Amino acid sequence: MSLVEDIEECGWVFGKDTVDSLYACMQCGKCTGSCPSGRITGYRTRRLMNKVQSGDRSILEDPDIWLCTTCYTCYERCPREVKTTDVIRALRNVAAKEGHMSKAHRATAMYVIKTGHAVPINDATKKLRKKLGLSEIPPTTHKYPEALKAIQDISKKMKFDKLVGFDWNTMNLEDREEK
Amino acid sequence: MKEYAYFLGCITPNRYPGIEAATVKVLKKFDIETRDLDGASCCPAPGVFGSFDLNTWLLIAARNVTLADMMGLDVYVTCNGCYGSLQEADHLLKEKPELKDWVNENLKDEGLEYKGNIEIKHVVELLYDDIGIKRLKEAVVAPLDAKIGVHYGCHFLKPSAVRGHGSSERPTILDELVEATGAESVDYKDKLMCCGAGGGVRTRDLEVSLTFTKQKFESMKKAGIDATINPCAFCHLQMDRGQVEIKEKFGEEFFNMPVLFITQLIGLSMGMSTEELGLNAHAIPMTEKFIR
């Protein structure tokens, strides 16, 4: 499958048109020129679109694709209405599938599988909640085990656990070489 | 009286419960009742989980929306990330019947069915549309005399075609809310720039992410701003804790600029105390002007 087909598959929730909008990129540079990340890093939005257009799979290994904060500035301004930010998210899905997912990102994902929250509660916050007159434990997956199970079921069904390398025995990440 | 379900997300209840307390209290003063959205989870963050696996992202987001859908209540959020996820998911499900079928097929086992009868709202919309500037002004008992740098964050406004709050280039909604408290909203360079936290950048590359934040604070300092306000728990974390981290990482001068969530600022103007709004639990202490 071509790179764009892979992106279409991973980005199917947006629809094919959203991903295919990238073919209309005219390399004007409005995106890079507007990108707060590109100003301080080596990440170049326009070049990413160019590489995807030409089917250059090396882009999947490029750590810079993870430097987009999904701020949507380029998306809003693109004169050809390329759905840049959505293309980037779908492209990252392809990269993740090929194993290019950082340890830190895997850890964030792990917390959701383990607790239902990417940022779970801690003791200090529990104390603060009480002081503020709130329930010590928020009425979320933290409070309802069956809700947490629903999240875990989704993770299994979507093979999200496999994607991030979650070990159900240790309830932790399995060792994996960082690509 | 109006009733909403409150989708908490992660950062608000688990790091900055002051936002939760302030929001519920302020809304209540205006006859808006908040109901728990029992069993909700991480939204999950649109730029993070949406970047890992869009299927998982959509299903978890759809589950959260469906919980409220089944309660028959519109939802509000206090985080642009939550707004981004839930509103985008809801939008996609309303637009694309094939997605709705797919989601319902996968939520069936849990006894959930998405029907699409509710709206996802940002608390800023409740303040601006349900309550309105006029009533907010009337409720001010302790006007703020301060120069405020508004930080909009990204996903509240963008993508504008989905969010529907008009152009993302010149918003005024938060500035109007700030000025309703008596404070002055001061323009600064890169006011609409991202805080740097989103898209998984904070997690993966803290230094890059903090460089955004640092630039914003430098511009705000230059503009003589006393404090910054935001409508997003995640931006809030990035800008409050971030100032400590910036000092640690870059060893630079401490900005020491108070960070307030919009309802915390409004709460102060209505005479609520710094403590009951959770403001004294921030990494950056409040300055004189924000102590009540």
Next chain:
Amino acid sequence: MKGLVIGGGVAGLRAALDIANAGFDVYLVERDFSIGGRSAQIVKSYPDLINIKDVLKPLMEEVYNHGRITLLTNSEVLGLEGETGNFKVKIEKKPRYVPEGKSCEKCIEVCPVEVPNEFNERLDKRKAIFVPFSYAVPDGCVIDETNCLHFKDGSCSRCKEVCDGINFDQKAETIEIDVGSVVVATGFDPFDPNLRPELAYDKYDGVITSLELERILDEDGPTGGKIIINGEEPKSVVFAHCIGSRDKKVGNPYCSRICCMYTAKEAYMLREKLPNAEISVCYIDMRAFGKGCEQFYEEVQKKQVLYRRGVAAEVYSNGGNLVLRAEDTLLSEPYESAADMIVLAVGVEPREDSSELAETLGIKVDECGFFVEKNLYDPVETEKEGIFLAGCCQGPKEIADSIMQGGAAAAKAIGLMGRHSN
């Protein structure tokens, strides 16, 4: 049989003259107080830097003095009925209140009302009684009744006190004429850069449009030809291509065709006035396809005008000067360029009311609002027989092409009227 031309820009002027010279009487209806159109706002034309006034002024005067041309300025077409060879057209002719011809301009001195001067792109003010521009045709003062106090509340008649010729009692008239053919040549509007708020046109005085720069470059313009921004001569200038063109976001997916070259021309003229300034141009790709254009582009580059590939992304102020952000797409490097003046090369848009006029005339507009030609073979005809198109109202084009199309439309109109007369 008589002809009608709507719009007195270069395209309409050429069409009217050609029809008249072929022996047909022709009406020229112009909405403005003067004929000349947008070209009158421009100083020189690329690529050979011809003084537009040298060409346009004689053309305008020839039209004015032509025995077969009835010039109706300050006029608009209200309705059209009938068919080819036999149209009945209703025209509203609004008064100018001051007789045509060279005037003493004492009235201007006494008039208390000041409003932005449209001809100078609102860079300076004019009075409610004014001369449209230095070589306006018809010559002389006119009263703009929407701003004149006499028409607002009757509180003023100072101009009349110094000039007997002024007649406030003139009334608008509706005229009905019979014509065999119609040439539509209503031209274009420049893109409103406020639709791209990130370029901060409304925020900073140093961000101007290319048409404003044309006025600033003009010795007869608001600054007497001096390049002054915020009271000072700019030391650095950045031109930004494709503003409001090639841009689906603002509903203009097309290339405006003229702005690559008019920017080159403006950069050249600016270099002559500012020998030491830094001048650069942000462009997506360079479209210099006309005769002599590529050579002119090279000449401009040699005048040390730096061309950087990549469209202008956004503008902010750092307190002192403006800063333009863009990516140099050849280097793959985002950069910030400090500038005292940023010139937005605004694109060509259909006239705001083009759809209404199309409806009045029974012709079509395309999805961008330009009038639609019949087909490849009949490029100046419309689907409605007897109605022809010329100039920018059909699509963006430069002066030479507008004139050519004016000539072509006239030839078609002449042919048609000739057939009907036999």
